[in-house]
Amino acid sequence: MAKDFYGDMKLGILGGGQLGRMLIQEAINYNVNIHILDPDKNAPCRKLCNHFECGSLGDFETVYNFGKDLDMLTIEIEKVNVDALEKLEEEGVLVYPQSRIIRLIQDKGLQKHFFKQNNIPTSAFQLISSKENMENSTIKIPFIQKLRKDGYDGKGVKKISSIADLETAFEEPSLIEEWVDFEKEIAVIVARNDRGDISTFPMVEMEFNPEANLVEFLIAPSTYGFEIQQQAEELAKKIADDLQIVGILAVEMFLTKEGEILVNELAPRPHNSGHQSIEGNYVSQFAQHLRAIFNLPLGDTRCRSNAVMINLLGEVGYEGLAKYEGIEEILGMEGVYLHLYGKKITKPFRKMGHICIINDDRELAINNARKVQEILKVKA
Template identity: 55%
Template sequence: MFSKNFKLGLLGGGQLGRMLLQAAIDLDIHVKALDPDPDAPCAKIAPEFVVGSFLDYDTVYQFGQDCEVITIEIENVNLEALKKLRSEGKKVFPQPEVLEIIQDKRVQKQFYLDNNLPTSDFILTDSVEDISKNLNFLPAFNKLGKGGYDGRGVQKLSSEIDLPLAFTEPSLLEKAIDFDKEIAVIVARNEHGEIKTFPTVECVFHPVYNLVEYLFAPAAVTESIHEEAKQIAIETAEKLGIVGLLAVEMFLTKDGKILINEVAPRTHNSGHHTIRANHTSQFEQHLRAVLGLPLGDTSAHSKAAMVNLLGEDGYTGEAKYVGMNEALAIAGVYPFLYGKKITKPFRKMGHVTVVDENLDSLKEKVNIVKEKLKVIA
């Protein structure tokens, strides 16, 4: 891959792809990106950018013809085209079979059960009628099998009164967990079987929109919890056989059990802080993993937090950032803007990494950033 003829294909041109491109520049890797949005975050910085659907067979197949390795920044892509490309000698990481499991939350949950991986109780449902037959299972989260992301496709059902909110498509009921913390571990695995994990992080989710609002790294948990979470992440990656990055989101219950919530086979919101806080970022690690390179040192050189920069409620239009001067005046505060022209309520417009050796000072900086830095129109 360290030649002028090598080309890495990237399905997806969003903010994850943008940060992957920034890591690829350091290794002088030529990346060709595909996205349906001509104004996607990758559009202006990708060495090659193709406008087209990563869900369309012909588009993906043609896109991959001149790429040696093909990877993703979004899992909802055309798998049949990827399988065809692989049969013709292209390397595709993560593998289509892994994406097939993860694309459908129903299949994903069954995979945990079949492989003795700890997860919450669940019931597969095909209709609202199925859900109405299992009212004694509530409260539970109703999750769409396919198509949900960033909180979309998830609905809490507390009782029979909430049935009108239930999904009519194939979905699942996942038992609501009385958890103490939501934690995550990102694990990388290359095709030689080398595995490395990033330290466990603690995620705080938005109470309404079910997406990460901010996180702290490392998580405030015992060393034994750190180790158990790490081992669960490694076992999940090994049983999937994934080549690439895997973000494993977990619940830590109030009685000290760790249960897998969901996984993502790519770079992830729970690893953004690693660009500034760790010796190797998750984006560089993903490149190392899919290109068969030795995995990098994942240890942290500082405590860190990450605050998602979301579009303010009530504002839609051309994005304006207020409070940037105040944020940049604080030592250890690093904004990352995604290059999205238009803001709308709770759209991910960027993130801010905060680093500090002192936990109290770190939390104080996070509160200032959350208070001062806003995206309006």
């Protein structure tokens, strides 16, 4: 690292949402000068950074001009102009994760080919240029269709359960993959710095909101056996090493009913499956990402306690200025930590915050989390 952390180092973050906000909260400890680019003038990061710029993350000139006077760039969202990042890298700006990795992960088809080429277990798949090709595919119904680009938070994903469902399939280039009858969705966050040190957070278990297809409930650490946890963590390390990534990487996986682990998707940034680490681990995923991109020693990822994370989603039927019900009641409970993301407008299933529930008794942590879910509501 050429510059010290005494206010002269300029770190740019592409994206000013909740991930950028939590990254800033950690970066303050390093006294780093934070610059944010986001298309929303009311982005959650706007008042927390040293410099905020409102502009398109997909426009070459905007991203290039934003980054050219910075020392380093990182991302909190993958949908950014990679051509601009490549040019900035050529001109000496450090970009972590590297632009080639962002380009790979932007395209779910390229991700799948990467898994195949590197002997990483994943579900059977086929790339489709248009929905007309689907009826003759080698993957039989039921299957999952995913847009190759621009899908996020459950958007851009459809289950095709019957021939009739093909009528409403996506028209754009996509991949179809075998429907996995999994027992549990699991995830491992892994970090790698430029000197090649690699460290994983303990495996976590996830429950999804079936309507929004978003992580609604996350439990750490996992209670699955040592062999399964070790296998998941070794897979994450292999992927980080194969990619030679610098930064943090979320590896989302399925655990099948036969005990097999299949890698589903990657996210080269802090991720929803690591939010519990702020209170639940000795080092948080945000601190670990900064350690990795600053090429510092990686932190201690061990769990401090049982942690349950709940996404605070906008209630169905409400859209407008956010109003929070039940905050005082949940904060009267032991081991409850609230994180609001600073979003002014709520709408159904929008991520408005998260809550982490800590307890040495795992069942009590889960029960308290269920109570919090019932009490805390985001309305308008």
